[in-house]
Amino acid sequence: MINTKKSSIRSKVIEMSKTWKGVSDIHKQTLNALIGEFSKLHYIDEGNNKINVKCIYGGAERVVARINVEDNIILPIISVIPKASKQDESRRRYFPTLNHTKYWDDKKQKAVRIVSLAPKPINLFFEINIWGKYVSDINQLAEQVRRKFNPSMPVITEIHKDTKSFIDSEENSYQTVLGDSDSRVMLKKVILRIESYVPNPSFIVTSTGKIEEINGQIELRK
Secondary structure (H helix, E strand, O other): OOOHHHHHHHHHHHHHHHOOOOOOOHHHHHHHHHHHHHOOOEEEOOOOOEEEOOEEEOOHHHHHHHHHHOOOOOOOEEEEEEEEEEEOHHHOOOOOOEEEEEEEEOOOOEEEEEEEEOOEEEEEEEEEEEEEOOHHHHHHHHHHHHHOOOOOEEEOOOOOOOEEEEEEEEEEEEEEEOOOOOOEEEEEEEEEEEEEEEOOOEEEEOOOOOEEEOOOOOOEEO
16 A cells, blocks of 8 residues: 555655755865875885875866966875766666655754655766876875775765775876976876765655755754
8 A cells, every 4th residue: 555645745855856956065075075085195205204295176287387386385295186977877766765864953852854865876086196206206105095995995074974985097107297397297197986975955844744945054963
């Protein structure tokens, strides 16, 4: 027998989700998480000193421009840039499944029921660039990057706590000229695949069966 109440709630949530005007910041949160993770790397210099390496946002052209213009850019350095993303059909749920959760509303001093459509699986791709003047420095950093994946590395954001990332491909180091000068640096690229999800909007189901959109003003905790 079909539960007409559940079916009605699902239909309303599907309809309200279609007209939702909000935007998820999963891409930005993932980028910030990766920058934070790769800011923990270091290399050992010729004097056997442990030197922390800075991680910044930017693709090849942006980083080269910064190295040319800014005196405080010290190599080696790591940069992160988002690439194309696409839906992951292998993790897709074809039936509009509803997620149900109960939270405590501090303002109303009672538990509330939260529903949303299952999140949409998406693969996010990021390019990790390792810049350096010496192959030995790049090799040290590349080794530390690889050790983080066994076989995956967790990417923790406010939206998802258990997202897995994988090394999708690597490109060999090569030399690039900095602007009009004769300075050259080595560059190694590592492409990451992050198996993430795009969240759908969440709604409160009241005791009367009315469905209300969460507007961000409600303070929820489990």
